[in-house]
Amino acid sequence: MYKKHIIIILWITTSLTFSNSEGIYAQSKAADLKNWPKGTSPREIGNRIAEHFNATPHTNFNRTTPPRVITYPESCTWYGALTFAGESKNKQLTKKLQKRFEPLFNEEAKMIPVPDHVDYCVFGAVPLELYMQTKEKRYLDMGLGIADKQWGPPEGPRVVKESQGYYDQGYTWQTRLWIDDMFMITAIQAQAFRATADQKYIDRAAKEMVFYLDQLQRPNGLFYHAPDVPFYWGRGNGWMAVGMAELLRSLPENNPNYDRIMKGYKEMMSSLLKYQTEEGMWRQLVDKPESWIETSGTGMFTFAFITGVKNGWLDKELYGKAARKAWLKLITYINENDDITDVCEGTNKKNDYQYYLDRKRNTGDLHGQAPLLWCATALLR
Template sequence: MAKSRAIHAYEDIIAKLIRQMKELKPMFQEKVAIGIVSMENWEWPQGVGLFALYSYYKETGKREIRDELIQWFDRRIAEGLPEKNVNTMCPMLTLSYLAEETGNPQYLELCQEWVTYVMEEMPRTVEGGLQHVVTRNLNQGQLWDDTLYMTVLFVARMGELLDNDIYTQESIRQFMIHLKYLTDVKTGLFFHGWTFIGHHHFAQALWARGNSWYTAGLVDYLEIASLPAGVSQFLISSLERQVHTLSLLQHESGLWHTLLDKPDSYLETSASSAFAYGILKAVRQGFLDPKYKAVGLKALEGVKQKIDADGIVHGVSYGTGLKGDLDYYRNIKQCPMPYGQSMALLLMVEACKIEA
């Protein structure tokens, strides 16, 4: 009863967030290979949105959400799926859950096909890291923090679904190698990317959304995968150090700057939502000290101020590549995006749990 009352308190805003996510249209001419605004495309922003919708369905039991997800995948499969890469892998995480729930053999076959590609064909960097290959760009020798959320969560999920420890161990290896090369040892935050060609962190950007993929992704990864205690303890300690620094850099509004350590960069809502979601969930699950709950709640209030009466999340930066110039990050356009809507959705559902 307590949980249902808490969900009810956010029901109106959640319904609006979902409706607007489904109806988003580009506000300008997109230059990317596959559109990343409309939910009718298959790319990483849509994948993030799908997983948020599935998580909401699992929390509420609303079968209409599950049915809409099935319809979405059936339409995309009928159209033909895009080429496999790190970013287009993202929707497969949700499909793996639907494959298990529905018993649809086509879904399971696709999941097996795509995880096999990751394991056997996806380009690798030195030390076996997943090279951040995207549509029309190989990004030779590069590790990005985005990869953990977009692909590695799916690999871990397939390890559980198929009871295949090889996949679980691969997911562990990817977390380890990405943390090895992307962690800023001075702050505990993460650089956007690293290249083995030249051996540098490009602009040394402590980019907010890239960092938030770890904060939000790790709490879900710990639910998805059966990890050795030493591994989970290591990953949680990395989260704690990151969140400690985030608490020092949080703006008075509750949000964070798109370059976390650069107050002259704008405040960015999707990363702030993901930070708040990850922090509140980690506190609730006992991964973080309860003192950080105040940080998450402050961010929650800040995010709520960025959601208009129609449910559109504002202050969200468009898709962001890895560049060697900090001004590139400062100048990324802001517009409503599926991941802005979906990270706010995940946050609101987590807020319900906190209140319950």
């Protein structure tokens, strides 16, 4: 009888151990950011979106009118395609994207944006990425020229009365306290640091980020579109999430602003986790269940989660699971033409709740294509 009891106890213990192991395996599989079902991998999706971008002529915000200059959605998508090409070691893709750039040194030179606004300066991230992949100095010169102009004295028709004050305090004169800026400004300055290892560039970006954090982040970790616009707009918050993640990826831990930025980043990520839908997406207004599912903000939040998990800033199981779920759902919004659907159109700030709910839902808008490439790159890192 005694032996029988021992055998039963051993059987129960073994079963529980096996069951627990299965649970741990299942949990890890749900948070897996390396293995993907066929057709859903970052390499497959990234190649599709990057090739589609490269084959598409210069476009405006929603691909309906030819632009006079390169607009920031194209700059962001170009940057994403290049980083994807580099991370996937696809040298042929890099060459194609480089060929797309070549006319800007010649017949399309007038399409290079004048660097007198955050939306125009972000273009500099593209030649800086080309420099890092090709080592051709002409790309470096162009990119650094834009990065330095951003921190130069105020000049041009876009100067406002606050510009000189910001400049005198060591911020860029282009400061305007819209959350969009925290990708537009920090992206090019972080790129300049990566290309040169010159500390001044990353220090600029970090100081600017802390100023925006102190002015715009709310107690719940999210951000108003601007101080006078009390709404948690999805893509606006997305720019902030990506901006912090991209900056922290290169910011030395001994930088005096590192801890403050990491604190702001983690508070935001924790809040975003609560607002992720059951399917894995986020909404046009992050905290409003009556607002519609929006893909560009979702892509940006997904990038921020992936980057946090990959760098060990965020809990691997909790945020890895959320990131995997988001990626797998997000890519179902890509149509047969490799255009993502349900992208909020270009949006200025406005203190009007209904204005944000009524924004047009675009298909193939580069505001939405770019985050797909950022996510694909981050998953391969």
